[in-house]
Amino acid sequence: MNVLFVASEAVPFSKTGGLADVAFALPKALRKENVDARVIISKTFDLPETLKDNEKQLSHFYVDVGWRRQYAGLSQIEHDTVPYYFIDNEYYFKRDNLYGHYDDGEKFSYFCRSVLEAIRHMGDFKPDIIHFNDWHTGMIPALLNEHYRHDADYKDIKTVYTIHNLKYQGVFGPEILDDLLSMGPDHYHSGGMEFHGGVSFMKSGINFADAITTVSETYAREIQYPFFGERLDGLLRQRGQDLHGITNGLDHDIYDPRKDEHIEWKYDSRSLKKKRGNKRVLQEKLGLPIRDDVPMMAMVTRLAHMKGLDLIEHVMEDIMKQDIQFVVLGTGEPHYENMMHYYQDKYPDKLRAQIQFNAPLAHQIYAGADLFLMPSLFEPCGLGQQIALRYGTLPIVRETGGLKDTVLPYNVYEDEGNGFSFANYNAHEMLNSIETAVDLYSRRKDWNKVVRRAMKSDTSWTNSAKKYIDIYQGVMSR
Ligand code: ADP
Numbered sequence: 426m427n428v429l430f431v432a433s434e435a436v437p438f439s440k441t442g443g444l445a446d447v448a449f450a451l452p453k454a455l456r457k458e459n460v461d462a463r464v465i466i467s468k469t470f471d472l473p474e475t476l477k478d479n480e481k482q483l484s485h486f487y488v489d490v491g492w493r494r495q496y497a498g499l500s501q502i503e504h505d506t507v508p509y510y511f512i513d514n515e516y517y518f519k520r521d522n523l524y525g526h527y528d529d530g531e532k533f534s535y536f537c538r539s540v541l542e543a544i545r546h547m548g549d550f551k552p553d554i555i556h557f558n559d560w561h562t563g564m565i566p567a568l569l570n571e572h573y574r575h576d577a578d579y580k581d582i583k584t585v586y587t588i589h590n591l592k593y594q595g596v597f598g599p600e601i602l603d604d605l606l607s608m609g610p611d612h613y614h615s616g617g618m619e620f621h622g623g624v625s626f627m628k629s630g631i632n633f634a635d636a637i638t639t640v641s642e643t644y645a646r647e648i649q650y651p652f653f654g655e656r657l658d659g660l661l662r663q664r665g666q667d668l669h670g671i672t673n674g675l676d677h678d679i680y681d682p683r684k685d686e687h688i689e690w691k692y693d694s695r696s697l698k699k700k701r702g703n704k705r706v707l708q709e710k711l712g713l714p715i716r717d718d719v720p721m722m723a724m725v726t727r728l729a730h731m732k733g734l735d736l737i738e739h740v741m742e743d744i745m746k747q748d749i750q751f752v753v754l755g756t757g758e759p760h761y762e763n764m765m766h767y768y769q770d771k772y773p774d775k776l777r778a779q780i781q782f783n784a785p786l787a788h789q790i791y792a793g794a795d796l797f798l799m800p801s802l803f804e805p806c807g808l809g810q811q812i813a814l815r816y817g818t819l820p821i822v823r824e825t826g827g828l829k830d831t832v833l834p835y836n837v838y839e840d841e842g843n844g845f846s847f848a849n850y851n852a853h854e855m856l857n858s859i860e861t862a863v864d865l866y867s868r869r870k871d872w873n874k875v876v877r878r879a880m881k882s883d884t885s886w887t888n889s890a891k892k893y894i895d896i897y898q899g900v901m902s903r
Pocket residue numbers: 441442443444446725726727754755756781782783784787806807808809810
């Protein structure tokens with residue numbers, strides 16, 4: 426089975442969020458199950474020196490974007506067993522940020538069209554499935570049906586669409602249909618890609634894919650309700666038969682406390698003393714009091730509203746009243762960046778705000794902290810809590826999306842659980858969970874038992890990759 430995995434970002438080349446991790450880890454896991462999975466992404470980066478020599482220029486071609494004809498270079502590299510194709514166009518992709526430009530509609534129309542065109546230039550590799558991801562790639566099945574089905578190489582290609590976050594939808598003016606996608610006005614209706622007076626990449630992906638997946642079972646259910654459905658819940662209910670939730674795994678080569686190159690003390694569930702060594706190193710690095718008896722809670726996150734930062738704002742004073750250290754690594758909305766700075770100034774012995782994107786520091790925090798806070802309003806899957814589990818840093822989460830599917834709350838009577846959770850989006854419920862966690866920290870024997878259980882949680886990709894293969898087989902047999 427040949428699968429072409431299409432994404433706007435992939436680790437280790439480019440990353441703004443969890444999508445990039447999936448684009449790296451899932452194809453790798455699929456290849457272990459004998460699927461010829463390959464990845465195609467836009468070349469928004471310069472290759473690191475160590476990889477430059479491996480890059481093969483395959484071809485170049487021109488892509489119609491409405492009345493324009495735009496250049497596309499196609500190169501290939503093999504990285505960590507997976508072949509990657511890069512679409513190169515400096516005009517669209519050599520920019521400071523991946524998203525948020527005035528011409529995103531044009532840029533991603535170009536990307537969708539160049540991916541389909543690139544298939545002619547991949548030599549022997551002919552995809553059975555195009556697995557496309559998030560709104561940036563959402564026009565692929567519509568373009569495939571409109572412009573390519575007459576061609577024998579494209580006739581039987583099936584499409585699978587994964588929604589990593591329904592909130593970001595890619596809605597542009599109706600003129601893009603004709604101007605950028607070369608599609609007639611007959612596509613502009615509510616059963617197609619029309620969306621509240623615009624044209625929606627997300628809706629188009631949902632409507633025209635053979636199967637749709639999203640990144641946890643709970644999120645797959647949630648998005649069929651108006652609160653989470655972002656005005657697409659009706660369509661998602663309609664496509665309910667073809668909508669599946671598959672929880673993301675974690676790449677165990679990148680996130681492994683036994684051999685993580687970014688951390689000083691490598692450890693596993695039998696050497697938790699060394700984890701405390703990492704905590705000491707982190708406290709020293711951040712200028713916090715060096716104390717083992719105080720629990721250290723951490724967040725590594727985009728500072729975006731959906732991550733539950735308003736709950737933290739509401740009870741920050743109460744959090745700071747406890748004997749706790751709180752470390753936040755993240756960038757995002759200025760309001761929350763300022764808030765973190767404000768409380769750091771007010772509580773310099775308790776709070777450290779690192780307003781930056783810093784992958785090595787993230788690893789040191791996952792390894793050094795005791796608790797990982799993730800009180801999201803919604804969370805399609807969430808990677809942070811899974812990394813935390815693997816590093817024995819107990820997650821405190823709100824029961825939504827993938828957080829609900831991966832964290833089982835600690836229950837003293839049943840002696841079960843790998844973290845802490847609360848049900849309602851309520852600051853005092855969150856505070857209550859933090860207090861429960863802080864209390865357990867003072868009972869070291871019980872604490873260590875839960876930590877060991879957390880580290881043994883199944884966060885691997887193996888089971889999830891098998892579920893994707895079932896879906897591929899399902900659409901291929903139609
Ligand atoms: P989302 O995709 O919504 O941002 P996830 O939890 O699924 O949230 O994935 C976020 C990923 O990005 C995690 O691997 C997390 O460790 C990482 N990350 C987020 N912010 C930072 C940061 N400031 N520095 C380093 N890594 C970060």
